[in-house]
Amino acid sequence: MQWTSMIAIYGLFWVLSAFLVLPIGLRTPDQLPGHEVETGHADSAPVNFRPRLVALRATVLAAALSALFYLNWTNGWVTRGDLNFFGDPPVEDLGY
Template sequence: MKLSSIVAIYLLFWWGCLFLVLPFRLRSSAEPEALVPGQAESAPPRFSVWRTVLWTTIVSLVVFGLFYVNYLNGWITADFFDLTRFRDA
């Protein structure tokens, strides 16, 4: 696999994992903390972008690592998803 393909696939995994990581450690404003004027009651009081980026990077590295090891060893291939093999002949 070329380096450009590795980078492109990793970036796809990173963006996909971002949406999985976003709800981690979110707390609503219903917890005891002062609301900022104009803040919606459902908005989180503190959101750490860098913590989210760090967790997204860690999760995406693990998921991409599993993908790459599968790519090298061929554990799950496209033939695994061939549903026509189950048709009656």
């Protein structure tokens, strides 16, 4: 596998990981004592959003997923044939 392909796969895993870890640890004003909702803000808006922590978590998770993907690529643990849940398509007799 080329290194540029691995960078692209890591980027895809990073974006997926960022969306997966985004809601972890967020708290709304009603979950934290002492916080009040200001005028114009939604009641469900998080009060403790930390983008650096989200990026760090996404980076670690994407690195682990990329490593698993590469190990599967080299060792062949799961192949395309293993994911064929519906069997081979039927062969039509065209009568030629």
